[in-house]
Amino acid sequence: MSTTSGPQPPQPSRRSVRSAAGGARGSANAGKPRGTAPAGSRRKVWLKRIPWILAGLFLFGLAALGVAFAAVQVPNPNELADAQTTIVYYDDGKTEMARIAELNRESVPLSQVPEHVRKAVIAAEDRDFYSNSGVSPSGIARSVWQALKGADVQGGGSTITQQYVKNYFLTQDRTLDRKLREMVIAIKIDKDKSKDEILEGYLNTIYFGRGAYGIQAASKAFYMKDAKDLTYQEAAVLASVLNNPGLFDPSVRASNITRLTERYHYVLDGMVEMGKLTPAQRSAAEALPPFPDVPKSQRYGGPNGFLLKMVEAELASANIPADMVSGGGLQIVTTFDVAAQQAAVTSAQKWTVEAASKARTKQDANQLHAALASVEVGTGEVLALYGGPDYIANTRNWATTDRMAASTFKTYAVAAGLRNGFNLRTQLNGNTFTPKGDTSPVRNEFSNQYG
Numbered sequence: 001m002s003t004t005s006g007p008q009p010p011q012p013s014r015r016s017v018r019s020a021a022g023g024a025r026g027s028a029n030a031g032k033p034r035g036t037a038p039a040g041s042r043r044k045v046w047l048k049r050i051p052w053i054l055a056g057l058f059l060f061g062l063a064a065l066g067v068a069f070a071a072v073q074v075p076n077p078n079e080l081a082d083a084q085t086t087i088v089y090y091d092d093g094k095t096e097m098a099r100i101a102e103l104n105r106e107s108v109p110l111s112q113v114p115e116h117v118r119k120a121v122i123a124a125e126d127r128d129f130y131s132n133s134g135v136s137p138s139g140i141a142r143s144v145w146q147a148l149k150g151a152d153v154q155g156g157g158s159t160i161t162q163q164y165v166k167n168y169f170l171t172q173d174r175t176l177d178r179k180l181r182e183m184v185i186a187i188k189i190d191k192d193k194s195k196d197e198i199l200e201g202y203l204n205t206i207y208f209g210r211g212a213y214g215i216q217a218a219s220k221a222f223y224m225k226d227a228k229d230l231t232y233q234e235a236a237v238l239a240s241v242l243n244n245p246g247l248f249d250p251s252v253r254a255s256n257i258t259r260l261t262e263r264y265h266y267v268l269d270g271m272v273e274m275g276k277l278t279p280a281q282r283s284a285a286e287a288l289p290p291f292p293d294v295p296k297s298q299r300y301g302g303p304n305g306f307l308l309k310m311v312e313a314e315l316a317s318a319n320i321p322a323d324m325v326s327g328g329g330l331q332i333v334t335t336f337d338v339a340a341q342q343a344a345v346t347s348a349q350k351w352t353v354e355a356a357s358k359a360r361t362k363q364d365a366n367q368l369h370a371a372l373a374s375v376e377v378g379t380g381e382v383l384a385l386y387g388g389p390d391y392i393a394n395t396r397n398w399a400t401t402d403r404m405a406a407s408t409f410k411t412y413a414v415a416a417g418l419r420n421g422f423n424l425r426t427q428l429n430g431n432t433f434t435p436k437g438d439t440s441p442v443r444n445e446f447s448n449q450y451g
Contacts, residue, residue, distance in 0.1 A: 086330040088311055090338040091383075097334065098299060098308045100325060105213040106220075108227060110200040113215060116232040116276065117239075118199060121215075123270030124239035124263075126160040129199070134161040134190030135183050161186040164202040207323035208238060209245025209252070211297070218242075224292055232277065233289040236267045246316030246325075250291065253313050261288060296392045303345050305391025306399075307336060310382075335376075340384035344372045348386040371398035 086100040110118075122129050128136055136159050158166075165185045189198065208218035218238050219227040230238070240263040241248045248260045268285055271277035300308060311334060315325050324330065348370040356368055374384040387397035417426070430450030432443040444450065 086325055086328060086332065088308065088332045088334060090336050090341070091334060092338065093331075093333045095338045097336065097338075098304060098311075100299075100308075100312070104211045104217045104221065105204075106216040107204040107214060108216045110196055110203070112226075112228050113200075113203060114228060114230065114235070116271075117215065117227060117230055117235040118203075119271055119274060119276040120232065120235040120239040120267055121203065121242070122160070122199075123274055123276070124236075124243065124267045125163065127270055127274060129160050130195050132159055132161075132190075134186035134188075135159055158182075159186065160202050161190055161198050163206065164198055165189060167205045167207075168201060206242050207245065207326065208242050209249045209322050211326055213323075221294065222291065224294055231289065232271075232281065233285045236264050236271070236285070237289060239267050240264045245322040246320070249322075252316050257288075264288060296395075298392070300391045302390055303386055303388065304341075306387035306397050307334070307341075307385060309391065309395075309397075310385070310400075335381035335383060336385070337383045340374055344374065344384040344386045348372050349389065352389075369398040373399045 087096055088098045088100065089095060090097050126132070126136065162182050165182050169185060193201075204214040204216075206215075207213050208215075208221070210218070210221040212218040212221040215227045215238070218241075219225055219230055219234075222238060222241075223230065223234055237260070240260055243263065246252055248256055248263060250257045250260060265286075268277065268282050272279060272282050299305075311332060312325065315332070316322070321328075352368050352370045355370075369388065370386065371388075372384065372386040373382060375382055385399050387399045388394055418424075430444065432441050432447065432449065434441045
């Protein structure tokens with residue numbers, strides 16, 4: 001509802017309203033200015049003009065593309081070796097907590113990359129690679145259509161040539177200008193280089209996660225073997241992961257395994273569609289191949305390894321590209337307080353040793369799992385966290401893992417009892433019992449009966 005002030009337009013009288021109604025029942029041409037062509041005639045004129053308008057737009061587009069094609073030159077390769085270290089800071093923004101700088105590259109000639117590895121990557125990223133001109137209008141249209149339908153976009157709009165151009169010649173900036181330059185350079189590169197040259201460059205520069213740039217480094221980071229020894233199942237996994245390591249690499253977070261399995265099936269289906277895999281081979285590869293226990297980087301050593309893993313998982317959940325995290329020179333300020341974190345580590349390790357020495361049956365301190373998390377009330381910011389003494393020795397974060405609440409609930413039970421008429425001298429039955437309506441008994445530790 002709105003109100004206005006000031007002079008109001010004159011209102012039609014009842015007479016004029018009735019005249020308008022009467023006119024509507026009269027001749028269809030009543031009230032039309034003389035010399036006005038019928039609506040049908042005007043429509044025919046516009047229909048005749050549409051082809052000319054479309055032709056004009058097409059010619060304009062060609063002219064614009066021609067200007068862009070002449071203006072944009074293929075730049076010198078960017079210096080991948082100059083990738084900058086990403087630094088993680090405590091909450092003061094000054095005290096360094098860790099560095100994410102594990103840039104691993106090892107180029108190999110295409111002849112050392114098996115055919116099934118190449119086809120897995122093509123099935124994942126650009127099934128028209130050998131027939132397109134560096135860009136794929138159908139691929140762009142397909143990804144747009146999948147997005148409009150709300151489906152997961154499995155086949156992206158960028159061709160392998162475009163991705164190669166972005167990684168080798170340009171930057172990761174998400175701007176329209178960079179995208180247009182990428183498309184023009186891709187067309188030029190496609191004319192100047194053979195498809196195999198482009199594929200070789202792509203396979204040696206694309207980021208697979210785990211600090212690995214290129215198929216050879218990725219093969220070792222994921223399967224501890226050379227690219228030439230990869231099975232077609234392992235090749236399909238790597239081809240799936242390179243699309244977005246933060247979303248598909250299971251080492252980033254356990255939930256990635258579901259997304260990886262779906263994309264792995266998509267890649268295998270594509271290989272069958274391309275005639276590079278038989279239906280029998282596809283059926284035999286339904287399950288993901290096993291991941292070997294790859295030695296972890298020493299940058300995850302000690303208690304701070306848990307903090308760094310949490311930071312990486314949160315960056316991945318924010319859809320920050322993994323290659324940007326690995327070598328983009330980011331400065332990441334966390335919520336961890338350096339003094340609180342040091343106090344948490346000192347306290348947890350001290351009481352672990354003391355608890356082990358005072359146990360009724362002397363225990364190895366390594367068998368006890370102290371955990372601590374300090375959270376700012378109201379904001380949820382994690383100020384300090386102790387998940388274990390060494391992430392490399394044991395990757396389970398005991399501060400965040402699910403486990404039985406056990407005696408933690410005793411304090412809540414006492415508080416509830418005091419609020420409901422019990423006092424600290426109230427005696428209760430401490431023997432094993434079976435609650436009403438249940439079939440499982442609640443027993444005491446070591447099955448002791450306390451009366």
